[in-house]
Amino acid sequence: xxxxxxxxxxxxxxxxxxxxxxxxxxxxxxxxxxxxxxxxxxxxxxxxxxxxxxxxxxxxxxxxxxxxxxxxxxxxxxxxxxxxxxxxxxxxxxxxxxxxxxxxxxxxxxxxxxxxxxxxxxxxxxxxxxxxxxxxxxxxxxxxxxxxxxxxxxxxxxxxxxxxxxxxxxxxxxxxxxxxxxxxxxxxxxxxxxxxxxxxxxxxxxxxxxxxxxxxxxxxxxxxxxxxxxxxxxxxxxxxxxxxxxxxxxxxxxxxxxxxxxxxxxxxxxxxxxxxxxxxxxxxxxxxxxxxxxxxxxxxxxxxxxxxxxxxxxxxxxxxxxxxxxxxxxxxxxxxxxxxxxxxxxxxxxxxxxxxxxxxxxxxxxxxxxxxxxxxxxxxxxxxxxxxxxxxxxxxxxxxxxxxxxxxxxxxxxxxxxxxx
Amino acid sequence: xxxxxxxxxxxxxxxxxxxxxxxxxxxxxxxxxxxxxxxxxxxxxxxxxxxxxxxxxxxxxxxxxxxxxxxxxxxxxxxxxxxxxxxxxxxxxxxxxxxxxxxxxxxxxxxxxxxxxxxxxxxxxxxxxxxxxxxxxxxxxxxxxxxxxxxxxxxxxxxxxxxxxxxxxxxxxxxxxxxxxxxxxxxxxxxxxxxxxxxxxxxxxxxxxxxxxxxxxxxxxxxxxxxxxxxxxxxxxxxxxxxxxxxxxxxxxxxxxxxxxxxxxxxxxxxxxxxxxxxxxxxxxxxxxxxxxxxxxxxxxxxxxxxxxxxxxxxxxxxxxxxxxxxxxxxxxxxxxxxxxxxxxxxxxxxxxxxxxxxxxxxxxxxxxxxxxxxxxxxxxxxxxxxxxxxxxxxxxxxxxxxxxxxxxxxxxxxxxxxxx
Numbered sequence: 001x002x003x004x005x006x007x008x009x010x011x012x013x014x015x016x017x018x019x020x021x022x023x024x025x026x027x028x029x030x031x032x033x034x035x036x037x038x039x040x041x042x043x044x045x046x047x048x049x050x051x052x053x054x055x056x057x058x059x060x061x062x063x064x065x066x067x068x069x070x071x072x073x074x075x076x077x078x079x080x081x082x083x084x085x086x087x088x089x090x091x092x093x094x095x096x097x098x099x100x101x102x103x104x105x106x107x108x109x110x111x112x113x114x115x116x117x118x119x120x121x122x123x124x125x126x127x128x129x130x131x132x133x134x135x136x137x138x139x140x141x142x143x144x145x146x147x148x149x150x151x152x153x154x155x156x157x158x159x160x161x162x163x164x165x166x167x168x169x170x171x172x173x174x175x176x177x178x179x180x181x182x183x184x185x186x187x188x189x190x191x192x193x194x195x196x197x198x199x200x201x202x203x204x205x206x207x208x209x210x211x212x213x214x215x216x217x218x219x220x221x222x223x224x225x226x227x228x229x230x231x232x233x234x235x236x237x238x239x240x241x242x243x244x245x246x247x248x249x250x251x252x253x254x255x256x257x258x259x260x261x262x263x264x265x266x267x268x269x270x271x272x273x274x275x276x277x278x279x280x281x282x283x284x285x286x287x288x289x290x291x292x293x294x295x296x297x298x299x300x301x302x303x304x305x306x307x308x309x310x311x312x313x314x315x316x317x318x319x320x321x322x323x324x325x326x327x328x329x330x331x332x333x334x335x336x337x338x339x340x341x342x343x344x345x346x347x348x349x350x351x352x353x354x355x356x357x358x359x360x361x362x363x364x365x366x367x368x369x370x371x372x373x374x375x376x377x378x379x380x381x382x383x384x385x386x387x388x389x390x391x392x393x394x395x396x397x398x399x400x401x402x403x404x405x406x407x408x409x410x411x412x413x414x415x416x417x418x419x420x421x
Numbered sequence: 422x423x424x425x426x427x428x429x430x431x432x433x434x435x436x437x438x439x440x441x442x443x444x445x446x447x448x449x450x451x452x453x454x455x456x457x458x459x460x461x462x463x464x465x466x467x468x469x470x471x472x473x474x475x476x477x478x479x480x481x482x483x484x485x486x487x488x489x490x491x492x493x494x495x496x497x498x499x500x501x502x503x504x505x506x507x508x509x510x511x512x513x514x515x516x517x518x519x520x521x522x523x524x525x526x527x528x529x530x531x532x533x534x535x536x537x538x539x540x541x542x543x544x545x546x547x548x549x550x551x552x553x554x555x556x557x558x559x560x561x562x563x564x565x566x567x568x569x570x571x572x573x574x575x576x577x578x579x580x581x582x583x584x585x586x587x588x589x590x591x592x593x594x595x596x597x598x599x600x601x602x603x604x605x606x607x608x609x610x611x612x613x614x615x616x617x618x619x620x621x622x623x624x625x626x627x628x629x630x631x632x633x634x635x636x637x638x639x640x641x642x643x644x645x646x647x648x649x650x651x652x653x654x655x656x657x658x659x660x661x662x663x664x665x666x667x668x669x670x671x672x673x674x675x676x677x678x679x680x681x682x683x684x685x686x687x688x689x690x691x692x693x694x695x696x697x698x699x700x701x702x703x704x705x706x707x708x709x710x711x712x713x714x715x716x717x718x719x720x721x722x723x724x725x726x727x728x729x730x731x732x733x734x735x736x737x738x739x740x741x742x743x744x745x746x747x748x749x750x751x752x753x754x755x756x757x758x759x760x761x762x763x764x765x766x767x768x769x770x771x772x773x774x775x776x777x778x779x780x781x782x783x784x785x786x787x788x789x790x791x792x793x794x795x796x797x798x799x800x801x802x803x804x805x806x807x808x809x810x811x812x813x814x815x816x817x818x819x820x821x822x823x824x825x826x827x828x829x830x831x832x833x834x835x836x837x838x839x840x841x842x
Contacts, residue, residue: 022443047833162800171800221666233766237658244768245642248800255762256796268796338762341676345654345763347665375677375689379583379592379669412468 016153016196017410017420018065023048023056025411027066031085032110032405036069038080057083064089085109090153091145092404093138093195096202096396097159099123099175099229102134105397106141109153111212111405115144116397123160123176131184135191154196155188156404158205158396160230165247168199174265175230198407202226202396203250204241206389207234208406209399210352211241214391222348224389225252227335228356231273235346252342253277257334272338276331278310278356284327285313294323314360325363332367339368340375343384350385354392437574437617438831438841444469444477446832448487452506453531453826457490459501478504485510506530511574512566513825514559514616517623517817518580520544520596520650523555526818527562530574532633532826536565537818544581544597552605556612575617576609577825579626579817581651586668589620595686596651619828623647623817624671625662627810628655629827630820631773632662635812643769645810646673648756649777652694656767673763674698678755693759697752699731699777705748706734715744735781746784753788760789761796764805771806775813 020028023046030037030045037045043053060066067086071079087108094113096103102121105113117137123130142149161173168185170176185197200208207224210216216224216236224234233250235242243249253273254266261270274280285308289297296316301308316324339351351372357364369386376384389395406420441449444467451458451466458466464474481487488507492500508529515534517524523542526534538558544551563570582594589606591597606618621629628645631637637645637657645655654671656663663670674694675687682691695701706729710718717737722729737745760772772793778785790807797805810816827841 162798219666221663221670235766237663238661240659242642242658242767244801245770246768246800246804248798249642249766249768251765251768251798251801252762254798255765256758266798337677341673341759341762342766344672344676345656345670345766346663347667347670347672349666377583377669377672377675377687379667380665380672383667 015194016408018408019412020409022411023052024060024065025409027056027060028085028409031066031083035110036082036084038072038082040080090151091142091147092401092408093141093152093155094397094400094404095134095155095157096205096400097121097123097130097157098202098396099160102137103397104134104137104141105401106138106145106147106152107401109405109408111398111401113397113401115141117141123179125178127176127179127182127184128187131187135188138192149192150194152192152195154198154404154408155192156205156400156402156407157184157188157197157199158202158400158403159184159199160202162248162251163199163201163204165200165243168197171247196404196407198403200403201232201234201243201247201250203232203234204243205234205399205403206354206395207236207352207399208241208402209391209395209397210234210389211236211239212402213398214352214389214395215387216350216352219349221346222350222352223339223342223346224352224354224395225335225339226355227277227353227358229278231277231335231355233342237346252338255338255341257337272334276334281310281313281327281331282308284330285310285316285324288323288327294321296321297324310356317363318361328360328363329367332364333371335364336368336371337375339386340372343372343376343380347380349383350387352387352389354389354395358388358392436615437829439829440833441830443832444473445481445486446830448477448481449506449830452487452504456531457503457505459493459503461501511572512563512568513822513829514562514573514576515818515821515825516555516576516578517626517821518542518544518551518578519623519817520581523558524818525555525558525562526822527559527566527568527573528822530826530829532819532822534818534822536562538562544600546599548597548600548603548605549608552608556609559613570613571615573613573616575619575825575829576613577626577821577823577828578605578609578618578620579623579821579824580605580620581623583669583672584620584622584625586621586664589618592668617825617828619824621664621824622653622655622668622671624653624655625664626655626820626824627775627816628657628773628820629662629823630812630816630818631655631810632657632660633823634819635773635810635816636808637771637773640770642767643771643773644760644763644767645773645775645816646756646760647776648698648774648779650699652698652756652776654763658767673759676759676762678758693755697755702731702734702748702752703729705751706731706737706745709744709748715742717742718745731778738784739782749781749784750788753785754792756785757789757792758796760807761793764793764797764801768801770804771808773808773810775810775816779809779813 026046039053066083069082069084072082092107094105103118105116107113160175161170164171170179184199188197203226210224216222220239222236226232231253233252235250254271256270257272258270263269264271264274285297288294289301300312313324317328373381447467460474487504490503490505493503513528515526524539526537528534581596582591585592591600605620609618624647631645637643641660643657647653652674654673656671675692677691678693679691682696684690685692685695706718709715710722721733734745738749
């Protein structure tokens with residue numbers, strides 16, 4: 001019976017999240033990793049008896065969650081049937097909201113990205129306006145796949161601000177004050193009544209993306225650092241995302257690096273973000289252009305009408321401009337100072353760097369690394385790797401899909417307790 | 422059939438760790454929390470059918486892991502039987518090794534402490550000498566309970582240095598260089614061939630103790646800070662101990678607090694430990710005594726033959742001595758500086774403070790709190806509690822028992838994977 005002839009019967013009448021038991025969760029986890037499996041594979045992976053394996057597979061097959069995807073090679077006797085997750089169950093949407101841009105993807109149920117849209121956007125206005133545009137774009141993505149709106153089962157969203165994860169709302173977000181206490185979840189629910197909506201911080205979803213499809217796949221303890229307009233971190237501990245007690249974990253942009261530093265918009269002095277992020281790099285570049293310390297930036301400033309972007313400083317650095325190199329080195333050293341403390345505290349095996357600064361090349365990376373190696377303890381740094389994230393540009397949307405997927409099925413391991421898988 | 426008439430049949434012939442399945446793990450977890458339960462209680466807690474519950478209980482009963490502990494009140498019909506863990510299965514030993522002292526306890530299988538021994542000790546010598554004394558003390562503890570050495574099923578140990586947890590050995594321990602690469606596990610194994618031996622860092626076991634029996638019982642994210650001769654942290658993330666990728670997580674004593682500070686024994690400058698821990702407090706106290714800035718400490722120094730202990734500075738502070746107060750305040754501020762960064766990064770709900778400084782009263786605590794509140798972000802501090810650990814003196818040995826207990830039973834959730842429960 002080929003896959004396309006099957007109809008998912010019960011599932012289409014249910015609304016996500018789908019409640020499953022631990023046995024089903026094991027099967028779904030195995031399928032996500034491996035794609036297609038025979039019942040013998042399931043037995044090997046789970047350690048179950050043949051009888052129990054058949055029983056669980058039958059149940060999932062009858063409910064339309066599994067479909068047959070063909071036959072495997074015979075190892076004697078009849079050819080064994082291959083099972084995979086029923087992709088016709090529906091679709092997922094992942095959204096990565098940045099300060100000045102928005103990226104959306106649509107994926108199938110195993111997280112394969114089918115289509116992508118990116119456009120400039122401004123989060124500083126009313127959330128309704130922003131999210132209505134989001135809804136239009138989701139409809140475009142769905143149409144491109146011939147997918148009906150009620151086939152979208154889950155939407156994962158990353159937003160650039162502190163999120164109360166349990167309630168799915170932003171708390172005192174400095175970049176987007178109009179969004180405070182606004183329920184993104186309810187707003188999108190009205191447009192997609194069947195979809196489960198999960199909201200998280202932008203750096204958390206980047207860490208999830210790295211864990212899901214980047215170099216973090218097999219890692220238990222790592223930190224994802226986003227450097228752009230601000231600086232933040234996503235944390236993986238014991239293989240799980242660590243959001244902290246109120247969901248604000250990873251807010252490293254306001255760690256003090258210089259007690260005599262400038263006043264930050266948070267009210268404190270010498271915050272890492274105020275001294276080392278994109279705007280600080282641009283500001284120092286502007287000074288170097290005006291003072292003539294950097295002839296390259298002076299020229300750029302004149303061409304740009306008096307403006308210097310962080311990318312300009314990087315371009316100058318690539319051209320061998322000493323003043324620009326020094327600016328980038330200083331940023332790297334300050335970021336390294338903070339990371340050195342965090343390495344001592346957290347002992348990650350890897351630090352991945354992403355965000356707008358992720359294409360800044362080796363000078364930044366070398367400065368960060370040398371401070372961390374000098375300032376952290378040998379036991380913590382011997383096997384430590386600090387690198388740019390290879391999936392930096394996609395980490396956000398991949399993570400948003402992973403977030404949606406994790407919450408689409410929940411394990412009922414106790415009458416009162418649900419766990420995402 | 423009363424409990425004392427039962428014989429644990431199979432278990433006594435097996436060697437720990439005991440491999441169990443997920444169902445058994447659920448039953449054991451419930452019994453650890455509740456003490457005694459009826460089969461109806463098990464059904465409610467696990468969500469299992471009556472039939473399955475009876476089956477699992479029967480299996481554990483026949484294997485001597487559960488025993489009957491009497492009868493519960495009837496709620497109609499026959500009085501239901503009450504089950505508990507079979508305490509006659511054996512005993513556990515917890516050992517907390519400090520720089521200058523050793524504490525040992527023996528407990529039953531639900532972690533109730535039955536007897537305790539503490540004595541001064543010196544870890545700087547050969548490990549064999551130290552551990553032979555340990556073995557004598559374990560025999561004393563066992564004898565006090567009429568327990569044979571082969572009834573000791575597991576020994577949990579905390580040591581004051583970085584531990585490679587998987588291998589159970591110390592790695593470059595500054596306080597106890599002779600212990601480098603020495604296998605504590607193998608040495609104790611020879612004396613107690615049946616016992617499982619689990620070795621961890623001293624602050625990790627304190628965090629475990631707080632999670633097991635202190636104010637951390639229901640908390641998912643907290644940091645336990647030990648301040649004494651050194652400064653270290655134990656970390657709980659998502660309810661689990663976070664040891665980091667090489668087991669060195671929590672090593673906060675060498676985070677830099679002053680780039681112009683003194684050189685630390687680790688080779689860097691301005692480390693927290695070198696500037697704020699016990700020896701730094703004593704050293705500053707001695708200076709205040711010599712200069713006459715503290716008349717109280719001057720008097721103490723003369724009585725003590727030229728020596729000042731950290732406790733003396735605290736005593737002076739309690740008497741209203743301004744110089745001593747300032748010394749303790751400075752330590753608190755530096756510890757607060759580091760914790761402020763960690764609060765932004767980790768967003769714990771609680772910070773518990775223990776170690777030799779845990780009885781230093783309010784001045785230290787107030788200094789720490791005020792810096793953290795000023796320097797961390799509001800979302801991270803609104804619900805943050807910073808307090809001395811109420812079980813500070815016992816956190817280590819309780820945690821060592823918890824460590825032993827967690828590893829005594831392991832869940833086989835996959836043919837190749839074992840998880841402590």
